[in-house]
Amino acid sequence: MSGVLAFEVARPVVLGVVQGAGVGLMAIGLVLIYKSSRVFNFAAGEFATVGAFGFYLTKSHVPFLVAALIGVLAALGTGLLTERLVIRPLANRPRVTLLVATAAVAIFVIAFQFLAGAQGKLFGAKALVSGNAFRLVGVFVSWQEIVIVVVLAASGAALAWFFGRTDLGLATLATSQEPTAARLMGIRLNRVAMLTWGLAGALGGVAGVLLPPLTQNFTPAFGTTDLLIPAFTAAVLGGMTSVPGAFVGGLVLGLVQNLTQFNVSSNRLPGAPSVAVLVVLVVVLVVRPTGILGREA
């Protein structure tokens, strides 16, 4: 295979799948929250950032896996706090109000990061594991990329199983469609809301822990600036309601972003990936608002 093809196609495809899996996981979080609370959660990006900070600030003090767990738990806690302090008091308000409230949560978390000392622009994120696993169409695929994809995909699959097969998962779906009926059947709506917000936080946290090593660094607020819009677009591709659709949407977005990144020179068109995401978003919303990968669930 020629090196050009490797650079223009194979490399972005590998990167796209890995990043897309992270975006897909965040998209699942957005879908869960939308299904249970009918909220567009603009704080989702910061769940990822909190996870990343939780991980990288503790990494040098505790074992690797413990640090990762701390990161995920920090994000989970952020999700729970958001639900308890912001979403629940506003439960009966118009949805736009809730959207603004979650945006305010994002702003707060971002400002907090800077105040807490994130004065530098870049944070180093060393590789999780080193070494290349194999060579594919002329590009090396690293162990790290494989680990990331496997963990992310396994999380996605576990969630799909949880919401498709278990009682609690099905109860969550029931609340989204028939809140009153669900309440009558003894499902506690607050519990379900806590569950989904906590889960969405944790999912963001997983993405936040795993994605930075790919680029070897991250910036404060990267969850909101880099991941939030692709994640929403992925969720929209899945019609905002499909858990598997959101994950697949994430993969599509990862590919779209990386293929444009590698193939459109920033001299000709700066910020091409962001343009591509906007185009995908608008086209999907205008042409097929129910989503392309979605099925009403």
Added chain:
Amino acid sequence: MPVLDGADRRAPAPGPDGDGARRPTAVPVLRADDVSIRFGGLQALTDVSVRVEEFEIVGLIGPNGAGKTTIFNCITGFYRPQRGRILFKGEDVSDLPPHERSALGMGRTFQNVGLVKTETVIDNMLTAQHAAVEYGAVAGTLGSPPTFGAERRLRRQGEAILELLGLARLRDDPVAGLPYGTLKRVEIATALATDPDLLLLDEPGSGMGPEEADRLGDELLALRREFDLTIVMIEHHVPLVVRVCDYVYVLNFGQLLTEGLPGEVQRHPEVVAAYLGDEAPEAEEAAERALEERGVEA
């Protein structure tokens, strides 16, 4: 141009002024021709034709779900029927959006009150005069001097209509806090403020007791005279319909069940069966009384 489709099915009827004839004119104010609309699998209206002459008050009755509000929505442009057309003052308005039909002179009220709830009564009256405003949007935004005078005139006009309906003291009240019956009256005021030739009222008497409905009847007759109105109303109060309407259409399951003079329609066996149901005897009695009263008036 529409032509009088010779086959007029109506017997001569007592007109609005009680002169004993309902004369079909060449250009009725409103004609709905064979209107059909379906939503998904539900056939909401099938070939419904309605004709309203100038200065008439026409009643539209039928059980819940018969398609009364649906035909209103087709007439005012909120729904686009799959078949059929709507002619307003002789002009085919089938392709016009609702706001253009409103500007042409269709005023309408809604079953569950169509007002801007966060605003005051007078602000609703001002908004309702939108189509009549003399200045352009940009001139208004840039504060061009003539707009100030124009605004004062709009306000006076709105206040005058409120006074006429006895609503003046509610002028500065926010709509949201008003009781339901009052809202229905405020809504009629805003509909009048759109300067309509044809007023479509969706259950103006709902939530009213017999006496209030009676007063509403008087009021509608007076408003017709005052504003040279033609009125179509959906109404469940049979006595009210019988008392004020010149002509009545009965809808059932999205189809025209029958039409005719209030007195005839009300005795029609299918109407009694489909619409009045078990309450038929009492309702009929009440309607009978209303008819007598009207005879006395005429």
Added chain:
Amino acid sequence: MARTLERPSAGGTPSPPRTTVSELPGRGFQPTPAGWAARAGAVLAPLMVGVWYVRSNAPVRSDALATAAVIAIGALSLNVLVGYTGQISLGHQAFIGIGAFTSAYIISESHQPFLVGVVVALLVGAVQAVVLGLIALRVRGLYFALVTLAWGKVAEQCLFRLKSFTRGGAGAEAPRPSGFTTDKAYLVVCLVGLALILLVDWRLVATKAGRAMQALRESPQVAANYGVDVKGYTLYAFAVAGAYAGVAGALFASRRLTVQSGDFDFAGIALTYLIVTVVGGLRRRGGIVAFSLLYVLGGEYLPDLARAIGVRTIEVNAGYYIQALSAVLAILTLIFQPDGLGTITAPVGRWLRGERFQLAHGGGALGRGGGGDARP
């Protein structure tokens, strides 16, 4: 109107108890002379502070106050969309950035005077907003919010880095108008800009376009029934918001003298306008201006306050105190006091116009569900 109501009404008109407008309750209130004096004092005092400020070596930087004026115009622009029309925009830094780069381009590349830059920025701002508005006609509500978010990102990453338009990363120069090059003099320019926008905004809501927007926000059906072209006025709202934002951008550009894409950073800035608008109070012009000022003053003084109470501060990040505080205020506003700062400024405004001072007056921010018992 073809028909007026002055003519004598026909005989059979029902005559329910009539109240003429002059008899309405609450109309009769007139402040006492002392009351008027208090009101005059309340207006004059800030003016005198202003005069003193301009003449002295004031402790607050003029530059900061100019920033407050720019933020206020930007937030008023957002208020046209979110407050009046009910359209959400999460990409407002794009609106303002486009105005800024346009003005800079016109002044430094096309060598036109400052005022031409402002006017062109206003027009370009309106046009780009209308393009977004065309999408809003197809894509509604929360989904449209996503589009604005993505649009803001595209503006920052792509549009503002186009070399031909913005000189890429180097930054476009935007000199101030001659005679207004000092910070104090330029503050006057910004204040004049803010005053003009406030005037336009006042007339906007007092005339048919503003009423049309408010009606279509609450119910497109009711608006259409009133004769309002819902699509047309949605686009009009975008045009007005874009025009305000264009002005804000032009003033912003020359305040900084150069503009860079980083000035329109998405996470920090777009959402800040939203927060300022919400805390100031949707549809509360006075509240929005007041909170813009507080926001900037907070940015200036909160770090000192934090140091005074012993919080370790990193100088470069000091601006984030006010951002964090405002975010909390925004959430509290949404939960407890939907009118935001307008809860205070609106009664003060009415009092100044000669009414009684009373706090309670209907309102309702993002719409508190739209009024209780109207459904049968």
